Amino acid sequence: MAAEQTPRGAGIGAYLKEAFLFRWNLLFFLGGTAAAALMPMTGVLLPLVAAGELTYLAGLLSVPRFRAAIDAKVHAAAKGEVAASAIQPRASLVSMLAGLPPDARARFERLHARCLEMRGIAAGVRGAAGDQSSSAEEIRTPGLDRLLWLFLRLLLSKAALDRFLATIDEKEISTRLAELRKSFAAAQGGDDRIVRSLQDSIAMCELRLDNSGRARKNAEFVSIELDRIEGKIQALAEMAVNRQDPDFLSSQVDSAAESMRQTEKAVTELQHLTGMADQLEEPPVILEADLRKALQHDA
Numbered sequence: 001m002a003a004e005q006t007p008r009g010a011g012i013g014a015y016l017k018e019a020f021l022f023r024w025n026l027l028f029f030l031g032g033t034a035a036a037a038l039m040p041m042t043g044v045l046l047p048l049v050a051a052g053e054l055t056y057l058a059g060l061l062s063v064p065r066f067r068a069a070i071d072a073k074v075h076a077a078a079k080g081e082v083a084a085s086a087i088q089p090r091a092s093l094v095s096m097l098a099g100l101p102p103d104a105r106a107r108f109e110r111l112h113a114r115c116l117e118m119r120g121i122a123a124g125v126r127g128a129a130g131d132q133s134s135s136a137e138e139i140r141t142p143g144l145d146r147l148l149w150l151f152l153r154l155l156l157s158k159a160a161l162d163r164f165l166a167t168i169d170e171k172e173i174s175t176r177l178a179e180l181r182k183s184f185a186a187a188q189g190g191d192d193r194i195v196r197s198l199q200d201s202i203a204m205c206e207l208r209l210d211n212s213g214r215a216r217k218n219a220e221f222v223s224i225e226l227d228r229i230e231g232k233i234q235a236l237a238e239m240a241v242n243r244q245d246p247d248f249l250s251s252q253v254d255s256a257a258e259s260m261r262q263t264e265k266a267v268t269e270l271q272h273l274t275g276m277a278d279q280l281e282e283p284p285v286i287l288e289a290d291l292r293k294a295l296q297h298d299a
Contacts, residue, residue, distance in 0.1 A: 012061070014070055015061050015066070015067060015070055016057060016061070018070050018073075019056075019057050019060045019061060019066070020057065025053075025056065029049070029053050032049040032052070033046065033049055036048070036049050092284070093152075093284050093286065093289065096152060096153075096156055097152070099156065099159075100155055100156065100159055101159050101162075104155045104158070104159055107155070107230075108148075108151065108152060108155060111148070111151065111230055111233060111234070112148065112286070112287070114234060114237060115144055115148070115233065115234075115237045115287055116287070118237035118238050119237065119287070142283075143236065144233060144236060144237065144286075144287050145283045145284070145285060145286045145287050146283045147229060147232060147233045147236070148233065148283075148286045148287065149283035149284065149286060150229060150263060150283075151226065151229050151230065151233065152286075154222050154225055154226050154229065154263070155226065157218075157222050158219065158222045158223060158226065161215055161218055161219040161222065162219065164215055165212070165215055165216060165219060168208070168212045168215075170209065170212050173205055173208050173209055173212070174209065176205055177202065177205040177206065177209065180198055180201050180202045180205060181202060183198055184198040184199065184202060225263050229263070
């Protein structure tokens with residue numbers, strides 16, 4: 001395992017800026033400059049003030065503790081900016097969560113909270129064992145993000161299919177189809193226009209029934225896959241508590257990802273129902289994101 005890299009120094013520019021902007025230095029430098037400008041020997045005193053300032057800056061920059069303090073300040077600021085941006089969920093993710101029915105959104109919230117709970121327990125186990133390595137966490141988090149992303153897309157597909165099926169009355173279509181077939185049989189040998197019109201109406205009813213049947217099968221498949229992926233995510237999250245071997249966790253994530261290929265293909269085929277754009281194919285940060293506002297949004 002590679003050793004952890006030491007953060008790079010802030011740079012001479014940052015050191016000079018911090019040293020020069022130190023409030024006591026600014027007070028003495030500006031005061032000395034103003035006093036020298038008011039004295040008769042301005043041409044001599046101003047260079048002396050500048051020389052004193054350069055001596056101060058050079059001396060302070062040569063102190064290791066000063067440079068270390070500035071390095072820590074700059075590194076902490078940069079780390080804070082990255083962390084702040086990482087916990088903000090993407091707008092697309094928020095809109096998808098807001099578009100879920102309350103029960104589906106609650107289901108995702110429970111699974112997301114379970115993953116965070118297991119990750120916290122796993123971190124405690126590593127800490128108690130004296131293992132501060134984050135390699136297992138780095139492997140597991142992207143894998144869980146991908147599975148959570150697929151789970152969310154399936155929830156969205158299931159909601160769209162349910163809305164579609166709620167608008168379809170198969171019994172009414174079947175009754176209408178039987179009536180049309182009876183009328184078509186009675187119209188044989190009559191006006192060709194009526195025959196063709198009835199033929200077209202029969203074809204449309206058959207198409208609607210076929211489409212409804214395929215939607216019902218898709219909804220059933222999505223429901224089963226949701227249960228399977230939910231169990232897979234929970235298993236991987238819980239496995240991290242007892243299994244600290246990064247290679248083992250990596251193999252489990254790879255195996256889970258491979259088993260999801262057919263599901264991802266099905267989700268892509270159902271994309272026209274959900275309206276998800278192509279740019280949403282890459283999993284966003286989910287496990288690290290603060291989803292509370294989105295999850296608390298009323299449907």
